[in-house]
Amino acid sequence: MKIFLDTADLSEIRRAADAGLIDGITTNPSLLASGAGDREPAELFREIAEIVDGPVSAEVVATETPTMVEEGKRLAALHDNIVVKVPLTEAGLRACRQLRDTGIRVNVTLCFSAVQALLAAKAGATFISPFVGRLDDVGQDGIELVAEIREIYDEYGIETEILAASLRHPKHVLQSALIGADCATLPPKVLYQLLKHPLTDVGLERFLADWETLGRDL
Numbered sequence: 001m002k003i004f005l006d007t008a009d010l011s012e013i014r015r016a017a018d019a020g021l022i023d024g025i026t027t028n029p030s031l032l033a034s035g036a037g038d039r040e041p042a043e044l045f046r047e048i049a050e051i052v053d054g055p056v057s058a059e060v061v062a063t064e065t066p067t068m069v070e071e072g073k074r075l076a077a078l079h080d081n082i083v084v085k086v087p088l089t090e091a092g093l094r095a096c097r098q099l100r101d102t103g104i105r106v107n108v109t110l111c112f113s114a115v116q117a118l119l120a121a122k123a124g125a126t127f128i129s130p131f132v133g134r135l136d137d138v139g140q141d142g143i144e145l146v147a148e149i150r151e152i153y154d155e156y157g158i159e160t161e162i163l164a165a166s167l168r169h170p171k172h173v174l175q176s177a178l179i180g181a182d183c184a185t186l187p188p189k190v191l192y193q194l195l196k197h198p199l200t201d202v203g204l205e206r207f208l209a210d211w212e213t214l215g216r217d218l
Contacts, residue, residue, distance in 0.1 A: 110131060154180075161182035
């Protein structure tokens, strides 16, 4: 399963990319608003795409198909790594089809049902982003949605990649991997929680303590 970092914070992106922990980036208007500072969005997207050797999702902010397509083409022209992100609305799916017809990759976002995911695939989506945590917030099972999409896509040989989104904790990541999500996008906090285990820390402390008893340099 590919791991994407859900952020527009350049320092966090560099940290994760330098460690080889991520395969791509997802952003949205909210993340841009909190992470762009004084930078122009286009400048920020270009810099992110230079740091990460993988897909970088950049979202349109228009709500009508013609303007979505126009914005999407401008975003895709910024860098080969850019994937245009559109919402799962009728206008968004129309834009998805038009962008895909020109060879532009599209991430269809804000997916909350398996039938929505089926329609997005029919529109040519490169990625579909089911929002796991937001479904959990309203008493539904977000991971079950990922499982339903996986079953439908496998049944019909659909190539759209399932990008599990709105993941709130390491268990979400584990469940997404076990179900067969193609990708998972997670905030930096959750990424580094994946690295942590108390037995790893205890084991390292014991190894180092034992080494000190030798009184030698390696």
